Amino acid sequence: MGQIQLNQVSKSFGSVEVIPPLDLTIEDGEFVVFVGPSGCGKSTLLRLIAGLEDVTDGHVMIDGDDATDIVPAKRGLAMVFQSYALYPHMSVRKNIAFPLRMAGLDKSEQDRRVTEAARVLNLTDYLERRPGQLSGGQRQRVAIGRAIVREPEAFLFDEPLSNLDAALRVGMRLEISELHKRLATTMIYVTHDQVEAMTMADKIVVLQAGVIEQVGSPLELYQRPRNTFVAGFIGSPKMNLIGGSEAAKHDAATIGIRPEHIEISEGPGAWEGTVGVSEHLGSDTFFHVQTAASSEPITVRAQGELGLRYGQKVYLSPSMEHLHRFDSKGLRIE
């Protein structure tokens, strides 16, 4: 079991309140991602759950029991750190066995669990090496191994992939998702990368300045962002947010339209503009189009190559059923 509940949890460092009182429930077996720009309090929130930081006020409940005053080791949670935090002077085997050794398990049980974890994570050949002799991805797996041998109620990941190169990151993302499917244990994952959030999460928690902006499944967030912050944060490339007279036509303070919901053509359309920089990905092309409708260039995603040149005159036609409308406070208008 690994249900985690935060009741009116808040955190201040001195007189600075980094997390105003906040409620959140994480169900057993869920993969929850905390996402937000740097400094939004997502790591602090994770450390509050882990017990590495003390809450200023409120209660952390694990499986219905108040864990607020329980020391980190006794909460039954395992954490994977951004820097992996492996013990450099111990072999991989000793690193993975460390929590078991601290728990006082007997030697044969330790060996059994370490061997099993190493098998699951493809680390069997590296057990006698030191962390310094491993690559980034292998170190990451050792850190995960150290977490899974404890058979915790929930896993906490603090930006675990941010030190890996892009190709490895995609691979590890799949491995972690795979691990979650197999173990079916609650996982809480902190990242600033919305792609990681979208691809891995059952539930995404979008945070800004310690405040939860929206909680929902990846598609809910994508299709129905609750406010302009979530609208701009989720999705890549970013949603085009247009204010002023163009928004007023739709009875809104701001309208949002995703790059994939705009058609670009040389024929007539809603907005006239000139092509700026275009980014060619092969499968897709992103055009940044300067128009009179918006002060910012509008990003358009088109499939394949269209053969449009820099400075060429084009017309944009947004798809009306995919238009998002927001009021003057930035909240969604249904």
Place this chain on the structure above:
Amino acid sequence: MISPSVILLLGWMIIPLSLTIYFSFLRYNLITPTGNPFVGWENYYWFLTDPSFKAAMINTLVMVGGILLITVIGGIGFALLLDRPMWGQGIIRIMVIAPFFVMPTVSALVWKNMFMNPVNGIFGRIATGLGFEPIDFMGQIPLLSIVLIVSWMWLPFATLILFTAMQSLDQEQLEAAEMDGAGWTSRFIFIVLPHLARAITVVILIQTIFLLSIFAEILVTTNGGPGTASTNLTYLIYVSSLLQFDVGMGSAGGVIAIILANIVAIFLMRMIGKNLDA
């Protein structure tokens, strides 16, 4: 192009060394000016069989070992204390390091006269005030007194090196260990101490080199006495060549000291080499 500096450095080292070796084979006594005949290993024989040589060797080992023990353990303790945030830590850190800046003769004299003197010293006054017999530090426990004085001088050095090492410890490692269920003691034994191992070997190496040649502290406090109770090898060489005017004997002692220092250095280097590899 590097030959000038190589020649200069070699000369700098080789000339005094070869002169010392040369003198150690001569009968060269300043109070019997009867020429300096070649006497072979005679000086070595007499230096090694002198009862004060054995005493000096033991004293040297006890001094170096004792001071290393006190400074390393004390240094780790101080480093742990300094590592936590506290009020006025800038000033406190400077004050902890201050003893290192005091000249050996001065600090030894201050300790001898103001702290350890049985009549005027603070320790003596405290003992008398409490109704105990004051301890005559330099008379009753000369070796321990010198160990204490020199430890006081070297503690800042050990603290400084170990404190710097302590600060480079990744906090996430400690947090990970905390999550893994390690209490304070386990974290200290399994994370902090292994992290400090390298710094500890550096402290041991550098201090050993300097502690083998403690001299000023002995000269201004006990003069190597009473008897040979606080004479170390360096002081014994001084006694032979400058108090007994026997240059040959002193040189022989010097050569022996060089050999011993090299043996120690080889051991330490191997130890450090192992530790620095990881």
